[in-house]
Amino acid sequence: MIGLLSREQKEKYTEFGKFVQSNVQPFAWEWEINECIPREVIDKCAEAGYMGGILPEEFGGQGWDHLTYGVFTEVVAKASTSLSGLFNVHTMVMKSILKWGTEEQKQKWLPSMTQGKVLGALALTEPEAGSDIQGITTTFTETEDKIIINGTKRWITFGGLADVFIVFGKMNGQDEKATAVIVEKNAPGLNVVQIKNMIGFKASALAVLEFDNCEISKENVLAKPGFALSHIAPYALDYGRISVAFTALGIMRGCLEYCTSHVLKRKTFGEKLISHSTIKEMITKMGVDYEAAAHLCIHSCHDKENHHPSSAEKVIIAKYFTTKAARKHSDNAVQILGAMGCNESHPVARYYRDTKTLEIIEGSNQIIEMILGNSFARKYRSSEIKAGLGSK
Amino acid sequence: MDNKEKVRMFIEDNLIRYDEETIFSDEDNIFSMGFVNSLFAMKLLNYIESEFSITVDSDELELSNFSSVNNIISFLNKKAGTANNS
Numbered sequence: 393m394i395g396l397l398s399r400e401q402k403e404k405y406t407e408f409g410k411f412v413q414s415n416v417q418p419f420a421w422e423w424e425i426n427e428c429i430p431r432e433v434i435d436k437c438a439e440a441g442y443m444g445g446i447l448p449e450e451f452g453g454q455g456w457d458h459l460t461y462g463v464f465t466e467v468v469a470k471a472s473t474s475l476s477g478l479f480n481v482h483t484m485v486m487k488s489i490l491k492w493g494t495e496e497q498k499q500k501w502l503p504s505m506t507q508g509k510v511l512g513a514l515a516l517t518e519p520e521a522g523s524d525i526q527g528i529t530t531t532f533t534e535t536e537d538k539i540i541i542n543g544t545k546r547w548i549t550f551g552g553l554a555d556v557f558i559v560f561g562k563m564n565g566q567d568e569k570a571t572a573v574i575v576e577k578n579a580p581g582l583n584v585v586q587i588k589n590m591i592g593f594k595a596s597a598l599a600v601l602e603f604d605n606c607e608i609s610k611e612n613v614l615a616k617p618g619f620a621l622s623h624i625a626p627y628a629l630d631y632g633r634i635s636v637a638f639t640a641l642g643i644m645r646g647c648l649e650y651c652t653s654h655v656l657k658r659k660t661f662g663e664k665l666i667s668h669s670t671i672k673e674m675i676t677k678m679g680v681d682y683e684a685a686a687h688l689c690i691h692s693c694h695d696k697e698n699h700h701p702s703s704a705e706k707v708i709i710a711k712y713f714t715t716k717a718a719r720k721h722s723d724n725a726v727q728i729l730g731a732m733g734c735n736e737s738h739p740v741a742r743y744y745r746d747t748k749t750l751e752i753i754e755g756s757n758q759i760i761e762m763i764l765g766n767s768f769a770r771k772y773r774s775s776e777i778k779a780g781l782g783s784k
Numbered sequence: 785m786d787n788k789e790k791v792r793m794f795i796e797d798n799l800i801r802y803d804e805e806t807i808f809s810d811e812d813n814i815f816s817m818g819f820v821n822s823l824f825a826m827k828l829l830n831y832i833e834s835e836f837s838i839t840v841d842s843d844e845l846e847l848s849n850f851s852s853v854n855n856i857i858s859f860l861n862k863k864a865g866t867a868n869n870s
Contacts, residue, residue, distance in 0.1 A: 492842045615842045622825040623845065630826070701794070701831035704823050763821055766800045 393645070393686040397463065404460050408467040411440055420472035421737055423595040427588055429475060429553070434508055442479070444506025447486055451498065452506035458693040462638040469642030470649075471739075473746040474595035476642065478511070480635035481549045484628040485512030485558050489574070492615040492624055497574065501556065513554035514628055515545040515575075515601055522547075523759040525621050530561035530603065532571055539573060539613065541581070541606040549753075551599025552586035559601070560625060563617040572620040574612040581606030592742075592749035630704050632754040633711040634696070637689050640711075640718035640750050643743045644682045647718075647725040650740055651675060654729055665728070674724045681717040688713055705767060712760045719747040787836070791856050794831050798824055810853040825850070832856065838863050 394405060415436050423429050437443055446461040447453025456464070461483070469476035486505050489497055504510040521527035530543025543561060551557070555577050563569035577584060587598040615624055652675065655665035665671045688710040695703035722743040726733035733740045751757045785793075788810070795808075799819045814820055828850060829840055838860070849859040 494842070616845050618847065619845045622822075623829065626823065626826045699830055699834040701827050701834060703830060704826050708823075763823060766821060767823075770800060771797070 393463075393466070393641070393682070393690075396686060396690050397459070401457075401460055401463060404456075405463050405467065408464050411442075412467050412471045416468065416475060417471040420475070420595075420739075420742075423472065423474060424736075424742060427594050428597060429472075429478060429595050433475070434478070434511070438508025443482065443508035444486060444502070445479075446483060447490065447502060447506050451490070451502035453502075458634065458696045459690060462634055462641075462689055462693050465635050465638035466642040466645060469639035470646040472595070473639055473643065473742070473750075474593050476635065476639045477549050477593050477596045478553075480632055480639070481513045481554070482511055483635065484514045484631050485556070487631050488514075488558055488572070488614065488624055488628045491627055492572075496611070497614070501574070505556075510555045511550065511553055512556050512558070513548055513550045514632075515548050515551065515557040515559040516625055517545060517547045519544055519546045523756050525560070525625055526567075526570075528560055528562065528570075528621075530559065531565045532561045532563045532573060534564060534610070537610055539608050539610055541573070541575065541603040541608065543603050545601040545603075547587070548599050548601055549593070550597045551584060551601055552597035557601065558614060558624075558628070559603075560620050569617045570620040570622075571617040572614040572624045573608060574614055575606065575608055579606050579608055590749070592746035594745075626704070629754055630696075630707055633707045634689075634693065636750055636754045637685075637692070637707065637710040637714045640714040640747065641682070641685050641689055643718045643747060643750075644678065644685060644714070644721055646739055647721045647743060648675075648678055648682055650738075651678065651725050651728045654732075671728065674728060678721045678724060681721060685710070685714040685717055705764070708755070708760055708764065711754065712757055712764065715747065715750040716757060718743070719751055722747045787860060788853060788857050790835065791860075792853050794828070794835075795820075795853065798827060800824075813851045814853075815847070815851055828856075832860070836860055836863075 394402060397405060415433060419433070441454050442464065444451065444453035445456045445464060446458070449455050465476050465479060468479065482505065486502060489501050501510065505512055516525060518528050518530065520529065530541065530545065533540040541559065541561060545559065557575045557577070558572050559575045560570065560572050563571045575582060581604050583602040583604070585600045585602065587600060590598055655671050655675065658665045666675070692703065692706035692710040695706045722740060725740040726744050729738065729740055732738055735741060792810070795814055800821045808814060808817060808819065833839060848855055850856055
C-alpha cells in the first residue's frame with residue numbers, strides 16, 4: 393500500500409500513524425466497552441484538522457485528495473473502526489452539503505463541521521427500508537414556511553452524537569418527490585434514542601430518530617425535491633463506500649501485523665508457526681488479498697479524483713472485494729492467534745465482529761452483487777459483440 | 785463522433801438489459817423505461833460533467849434535462865449557450 397502512494401501521501405500516512413498511536417490505539421478498547429467515543433478525542437481530531445480533511449480550504453478543510461482521505465481511514469480503522477465510522481458519516485454529510493447545498497447552507501454548516509464543532513450523520517435507513525432505499529416512508533409536509541417531518545429512522549451511525557442530520561423522505565408522501573433536508577438535533581419534534589449492543593462498531597453511537605411532527609425551516613431543503621434518492625443519497629453513499637473499503641483495508645493491515653508478529657515468535661512442536669504450511673497459506677492469502685484490495689481502493693480513488701463516470705462502480709468493486717476479504721482474513725487471524733484472538737480485548741476479536749458489519753453497511757454485498765452482476769453481464773458481453781468475437 | 789452519438793453510446797453501454805436488440809429512440813425516457821439501475825443517474829451526471837467539461841449545478845437538477853438523449857443534448861446546448869444554433 394505505502395509503496396503505491398505519492399511522497400506527500402506517504403508523509404500524511406506517517407503523520408496519521410503517529411496521531412493514531414498516541415490518541416486512538418491505547419483507548420479504542422475502552423471506547424468499545426463504553427459504547428461511546430469521548431468528545432475530547434473528537435476535539436483532538438479537530439485540532440489536527442482531520443474533521444474536514446477532504447473539504448476545500450475555503451470551508452476550513454485541508455483539501456485532501458480522495459486517496460489521502462482513504463489512507464487516513466485505513467490508519468484510523470486499524471486502531472478503531474468505530475472512529476473511522478465517525479469520519480465516514482461526518483464526511484458524507486459535509487460532501488453532500490458541499491455538492492448540493494445552497495451558498496447559505498454551505499456557509500452555515502461547513503466551517504463549523506470542519507472544525508468539529510458540529511457533527512453530522514446521514515439519516516436514510518428506516519425500520520422497513522435498508523438497502524432498498526426507494527421503500528422509505530418518512531414524509532415531509534409543506535406548510536407556508538415550514539416542513540413537517542413524520543417517520544422513523546433507525547440504525548443511524550453516530551445518530552446519538554450528531555448535531556445535525558441529513559434526513560431523507562418523500563415530500564407530501566409522493567414517491568416521485570424524494571427529498572433530503574437538513575435537521576438539527578434540537579429541532580422540535582425530534583427524539584433521538586441510542587441503540588446499544590451492536591455486534592460491531594460498538595462505539596458508533598447508533599440511534600433511532602423519531603420524528604413526530606418535527607418542524608424545520610423550508611430553507612433546510614437540500615437541493616430540489618425529486619432527486620434525493622437518485623442523486624443525493626448515491627453521491628453520499630459513494631463516499632461512504634470509499635470509507636468502508638479503506639476501513640476493511642485497515643482491518644486487513646491490522647490482521648497482517650498481529651498475525652505475522654505472532655507466527656514469527658510463537659513455536660509449536662519446536663518450530664515457529666510460520667514454518668507450518670497451513671499457516672504459510674493463511675498468511676500468503678492475507679497478504680495477497682491486502683495488496684489486491686489496496687490496488688482496487690487506490691484505483692477507485694484515482695477515478696473518483698478524475699470524475700470518471702465509472703468511478704462509482706469502481707468504488708463498489710473495491711468495497712465488495714475488500715469487505716469480503718477482510719471478513720475472511722479476520723476469521724483466519726482469530727484462528728492463528730488462538731485463544732488470545734478469542735478474547736474481546738484483542739483487536740483481531742474486534743476485527744472479527746466489525747467485518748460482519750462492513751459486509752452489510754453502505755449497500756449490503758448482496759445488493760452489490762445485484763448491481764455488479766447485471767453490469768458485468770452486460771458490459772463484457774457487449775464488448776465481445778463489439779469486437780466481433782461473439783454471436784448474438 | 786458528435787455529442788448525440790457520444791451520449792447515446794454512453795447510455796447504451798450502461799443499460800441493464802441483456803437483450804442486444806434493446807431499442808430506444810432519442811426521445812424515449814430512459815428512466816421510465818426501466819433500462820437503467822440505481823447507479824445510472826450518478827454515472828450519467830459524472831459522464832456529462834467530465835466528458836463535456838461542465839458542472840451541473842443543484843438548481844439544474846431537473847429530470848427533463850436528463851431523461852432522454854435529446855433532452856441531454858438540449859441541456860448541453862443550453863449550458864454552452866448554443867441552444868439557438870443547434
